[in-house]
Amino acid sequence: MFPTPIAQASKPINVAYRIALPISLFIWLLPLLAVMLTSTRSLTDITSGNYWGWPTEFALIENFSTVFLSTPMARYIFNSVVITVPTVAGTILISAMAGFALAKYGFRGNLLLFAMFIAGNFIPFQILMIPVRQLMVDLGMFDSYMSLIVFHIAFQSGFATLFLRNFIKALPHELFEAARVEGANEFQIFLKIVVPLVRPALAALAVLIFTFIWNDYFWALVLVQSDDVRPVTIGLAALRGQWVASWHLISAGSLVAALPPVIMFFAMQKHFIQGLTLGATKG
């Protein structure tokens, strides 16, 4: 283990480390803590300029009900869910299939297709923006949930295919041979062998894509424009324009927008980190 375990160091160093830990965490998360505290402030504090002291009174419930009752925040959250969930499901479905094909079948152009999926991951969104927007207009999907769902599935399938292909490739080849000898066809092999075995990878991918899509700002800006379909990232940015300096409301709104991925992260932490650190240990 590196650095040397602190337990082997002297007592003062141990004590110092344990004190430094919460202090550094406090400083690191200061932006978030400030937002949390501000979301409980009352309008009095905001108008009197008490932004950084202790709140004179707590208005947590008032602030959150203002956010939900006098703005379309609930609708934005709903829209984000409607966009995110089908995207995650669709991406995982088509990428598991493509990942399997690239991992376990040798055919000409296999590596070339794989390279295409990897490269697609890293291209700047701007090179896609104008044609994709135009295509959505032509398909009659502009300013609808479908435009975001369809595009996100297509784009995320690059990363997801790369991820699942590597995972499936590591499965022992004998497993597939044995299934073929038993008389299973290729589609049964996919459903009965591949899918159950890659379930942890699917979970990792699901939380990761959920977070990416939930936090997407650019494509929502480009492909939708009405409040009926706007996700929460755009909604929040728009509300900021209305609220101007009502930081207690902006803070409450920010927390609402940030919460779902945070919950997702805590619930599926192990999977999340496994997905994100793909490739960080080997190669």
Added chain:
Amino acid sequence: MADLTAAQPTLGLTVHLSFVERNQKWMAPAVFLAPALFMFLVFVVNPIIQSIAVSLTEWDGLGPKEFIGLDNYRELFDDPVFYTAIRNNIIWLVLFMLAPAAGLAIALFLNQKVLGIRLVKSLFFFPFVISSVVVGLVFAWFYDPNFGILGRVLEGIGLEAIPVLSDENWVTYGIIVAALWPQVAYTMILYLTGLNNLNPEVIEAGRIDGAKGWSMLWNVILPQLRPATFIAVVVTVIGALRSFDLVAVMTAGGPFSSSTVLAYYMFEQSIFNFRMGYGAAIATVLFVIMGVYIAFFLWRMLREEH
């Protein structure tokens, strides 16, 4: 018809194979690949080609496209805002390289086994999970000269509050600091995973050879962390060049385009000024710059396949 030709004697039994069964060996991968490949070709590959084509035209997004050859590029190379954007992109790239270093430092700091360390690690990772819109709003508020904490702190130590986001000299740095917050969290988690997978025998051997502290880190640990460093640098370069959200949320490229980057300038020209051809030309330049990194990354990844 298929049944007649497919009847094959095996072990004395006549097995009738359907068309699907006879052809599944080559059909299976094709069927499995088809949906992802179709989506990717339609919504990713083809738009790249179309964008490059649009960059050779004058187009407002509604009327007919007029072919103008390389005029957009000629205009671009005379456009001072384009050079501001390039300069800012370079500043982003250079300062973003602090992220792997800071991520490694925090990972080394947190790689201990004490009570509650797992929770501390997760909380350190938090900024990465939060939407960049929220990060942008929070930092914009921090920097506000009237109600931000930065102003208070500066006044507290006897300096004047800096209106970071409305000062041409500070604005890009202010946005980059905000962007580094989640980026450092990302590289930190990459290094924590790398540190978890160190080979204890190599470390022991290093200790016996008298390596410790910096020499241990430099000669024994860092070489083992190379895969993590590679990924950290790649995602950081891509992150720096893709910077859009924070610029859009915090300043919309202002004041007077002084904080714009290629990604934002392209968006501004296309969506606000209806200059699709010009926007596409900016996007093409950004694409070519990123293409260099993508090619390098691909080469590294595919080399491992052989």
